[in-house]
Amino acid sequence: MPLSFAEPARPVSLRRRPETLATMPTDAVETIETDHDQPAFAALVDSLPDPVMVVSARDAEDASDRRLVFANLAARELLRIQAAGGPLVSAIRHPEVLEAVDESLFGGLNGEAAYETGGAQDRFWRVRTRPLAPAADGARLALMVIRDETDARRNERMRADFLANASHELRTPLASLTGFIETLRGHARDDAAARERFLGVMAAQAGRMARLIDDLMSLSRIELNEHIAPEGKVDVALVTLDVIDALAPLAAERGVKLEIRMAERGRAMITGDRDQILQVAQNLIDNALKFSAPGGTVEIDVVDDVTAEAALAPTRAGAARLSLLSPDLVGGERFVVLRCTDHGAGIAREHLPRLSERFYRVEGQKSGERLGTGLGLAIVKHIINRHRGGLAIESVAGQGTTFTAYLPRL
Amino acid sequence: MTEQWVTVSGDLVEPLVAEVARLGGLAEAQIADCLDAISRRDVALAHAVVARDPKLDALQADIERRAIELIATRQPVGRELRRTVAALKIAMNLERCGDLARNIAKRSLILSESEPLTPLTRSIERLGRLVGARLKEVLDAYTGGEIEKAAGVWARDEEVDEHYNSLFRELLTYMMGDPRTITPGAHLLFIAKNLERIGDHATNIAEIIHFEVTGEEMTGERPKWDALQRRSEMLEGPLTSDRVQSMTREG
Ligand SMILES: Nc1ncnc2c1ncn2[C@@H]1O[C@H](COP(=O)(O)OP(=O)(O)OP(=O)(O)O)[C@@H](O)[C@H]1O
Ligand SMILES: [Mg+2]
Numbered sequence: 001m002p003l004s005f006a007e008p009a010r011p012v013s014l015r016r017r018p019e020t021l022a023t024m025p026t027d028a029v030e031t032i033e034t035d036h037d038q039p040a041f042a043a044l045v046d047s048l049p050d051p052v053m054v055v056s057a058r059d060a061e062d063a064s065d066r067r068l069v070f071a072n073l074a075a076r077e078l079l080r081i082q083a084a085g086g087p088l089v090s091a092i093r094h095p096e097v098l099e100a101v102d103e104s105l106f107g108g109l110n111g112e113a114a115y116e117t118g119g120a121q122d123r124f125w126r127v128r129t130r131p132l133a134p135a136a137d138g139a140r141l142a143l144m145v146i147r148d149e150t151d152a153r154r155n156e157r158m159r160a161d162f163l164a165n166a167s168h169e170l171r172t173p174l175a176s177l178t179g180f181i182e183t184l185r186g187h188a189r190d191d192a193a194a195r196e197r198f199l200g201v202m203a204a205q206a207g208r209m210a211r212l213i214d215d216l217m218s219l220s221r222i223e224l225n226e227h228i229a230p231e232g233k234v235d236v237a238l239v240t241l242d243v244i245d246a247l248a249p250l251a252a253e254r255g256v257k258l259e260i261r262m263a264e265r266g267r268a269m270i271t272g273d274r275d276q277i278l279q280v281a282q283n284l285i286d287n288a289l290k291f292s293a294p295g296g297t298v299e300i301d302v303v304d305d306v307t308a309e310a311a312l313a314p315t316r317a318g319a320a321r322l323s324l325l326s327p328d329l330v331g332g333e334r335f336v337v338l339r340c341t342d343h344g345a346g347i348a349r350e351h352l353p354r355l356s357e358r359f360y361r362v363e364g365q366k367s368g369e370r371l372g373t374g375l376g377l378a379i380v381k382h383i384i385n386r387h388r389g390g391l392a393i394e395s396v397a398g399q400g401t402t403f404t405a406y407l408p409r410l
Numbered sequence: 411m412t413e414q415w416v417t418v419s420g421d422l423v424e425p426l427v428a429e430v431a432r433l434g435g436l437a438e439a440q441i442a443d444c445l446d447a448i449s450r451r452d453v454a455l456a457h458a459v460v461a462r463d464p465k466l467d468a469l470q471a472d473i474e475r476r477a478i479e480l481i482a483t484r485q486p487v488g489r490e491l492r493r494t495v496a497a498l499k500i501a502m503n504l505e506r507c508g509d510l511a512r513n514i515a516k517r518s519l520i521l522s523e524s525e526p527l528t529p530l531t532r533s534i535e536r537l538g539r540l541v542g543a544r545l546k547e548v549l550d551a552y553t554g555g556e557i558e559k560a561a562g563v564w565a566r567d568e569e570v571d572e573h574y575n576s577l578f579r580e581l582l583t584y585m586m587g588d589p590r591t592i593t594p595g596a597h598l599l600f601i602a603k604n605l606e607r608i609g610d611h612a613t614n615i616a617e618i619i620h621f622e623v624t625g626e627e628m629t630g631e632r633p634k635w636d637a638l639q640r641r642s643e644m645l646e647g648p649l650t651s652d653r654v655q656s657m658t659r660e661g
Binding site: 063089 | 432439
């Protein structure tokens with residue numbers, strides 16, 4: 001049922017002082033000035049995407065006296081306002097917002113307040129208030145505009161989280177290095193065997209820091225270019241074979257067998273950045289090796305020329321499935337698929353949505369002695385996004401995991 | 411079945427309801443701020459929460475005075491009487507929520523003196539947000555007159571308990587693993603308990619709204635818990651690592 005709402009209480013006063021409607025686009029304000037058709041005004045304000053309200057008041061002491069005399073459609077929907085003339089606090093009760101409104105009503109000042117609403121999804125709102133000319137009957141009036149700033153706020157928070165995580169990840173190996181240096185200077189100084197052992201550990205920690213920094217820099221480079229389409233021509237099958245060659249020693253060392261099914265040379269062609277596609281294959285295969293038990297098998301498939309549905313068709317029975325990234329589809333697109341299947345630890349359903357978060361690692365997994373940085377899949381996701389492709393995961397805890405990357409075919 | 415509950419502008423009880431909504435807004439902000447004080451280790455914010463609490467007390471006292479005056483001088487009956495009494499009772503619950511938030515803010519001050527227990531404060535934050543969302547829902551139901559919404563809050567009482575339970579376990583495991591975390595861990599336990607009680611007040615308010623609109627008590631067993639009661643009793647008194655160990659065995 002569409003909400004009906006009374007006409008603004010004093011539209012004339014709004015029209016007389018269009019300059020107070022600071023947040024309206026200028027051409028809209030002009031329309032108000034020249035157009036004397038009342039319903040057109042209401043329709044115009046209703047079509048504004050941001051909630052806009054007019055509050056009236058007479059008595060500064062009585063909270064219930066601040067009344068909503070007008071609310072546009074967006075405001076009525078957001079604040080579930082059923083009827084005109086109700087108390088403002090019934091619609092919005094955040095103390096700072098109420099203060100800002102009072103500032104405009106009784107102090108003649110512009111006010112501003114921000115508030116958050118919890119629930120299924122956190123949202124972050126900014127409220128701006130402006131004094132309006134008093135109504136004909138003497139009531140004070142103020143304009144109130146609400147803007148959704150959730151996205152800006154979320155980005156800000158992500159940046160802060162990222163910095164905190166990155167520093168934390170770097171601090172751990174650094175602390176261990178510092179600790180060993182102390183020991184080497186102290187009681188281990190004359191113990192040759194201990195010295196050798198410690199230097200080995202220190203080299204490993206330094207290596208870990210170097211890897212972290214490499215990954216971070218690579219991530220930031222990828223992000224810089226994420227909205228610039230790649231240019232080169234890449235044969236996904238060839239690139240994948242290169243990666244397999246490079247990782248073969250690691251596979252042998254871990255006792256993992258590789259089963260490879262490749263599209264013919266020159267068929268799995270995409271427009272892409274060769275180094276980046278290499279990184280995708282490298283990360284996915286590296287993960288599969290890392291989380292396989294010795295003696296296990298990892299299957300690597302490159303399939304050329306399939307539809308999005310075919311690329312996303314289930315490959316593991318009974319698996320939890322999640323698309324970590326899906327491209328915009330208009331229909332008829334053809335894709336090259338790079339698929340990596342292992343029969344290792346698997347990943348429980350609840351972890352799937354967080355896998356491509358930076359630094360996220362599933363706790364309590366055995367991954368050999370080399371602890372990952374948790375940046376691999378974040379890098380993979382950004383690269384695939386730049387290539388307008390998609391990434392999906394299927395996994396059964398205890399049985400194994402399949403990652404499917406699909407990229408638009410040339 | 412949709413209960414009609416249109417607020418008629420200018421009626422006898424409306425100013426009172428508006429003040430209760432304002433108190434609700436204050437209580438919600440106190441809860442949000444005390445949670446931020448924990449997660450951001452923001453000492454100034456914690457002090458601000460403590461300093462703002464008298465404002466809630468004063469508003470509650472004012473609502474109480476006005477409600478009693480209204481009953482005495484205007485002698486409302488039926489629905490109007492129930493609305494007046496409901497406003498009075500809801501205000502009392504909200505004032506208690508404010509006290510609990512103040513207590514949490516005070517504990518956050520102590521927490522900020524020890525090393526951060528990041529994963530645990532995250533869990534606390536989650537519980538806090540859940541509880542805050544429930545209070546918001548029930549207050550929206552109150553001001554918007556949506557009785558089904560209130561009933562929803564009442565029925566989902568268990569959600570908070572589940573969170574509280576798992577947090578309780580998580581905390582104890584942590585404290586056993588590393589004795590240095592016992593002191594901050596104990597404060598987090600009390601904070602969790604306080605949040606859980608705020609959730610209880612939200613449930614109370616849902617019941618009050620139901621009574622106000624229908625004139626009947628809510629029927630059905632209120633989702634309750636025994637184990638939790640037992641644990642909260644165990645929480646009285648100082649925590650030692652021995653006691654923590656015995657709690658995990660029982661839990
Ligand atoms: N094939 C897999 N099987 C089981 N778990 C996996 C698999 N691939 C990824 N994961 C889980 O996802 C997490 C994130 O993977 P990601 O590649 O981003 O980081 P990483 O492998 O830990 O570190 P890095 O790739 O930087 O060395 C892993 O830590 C692991 O918990
Ligand atoms: Mg990896």
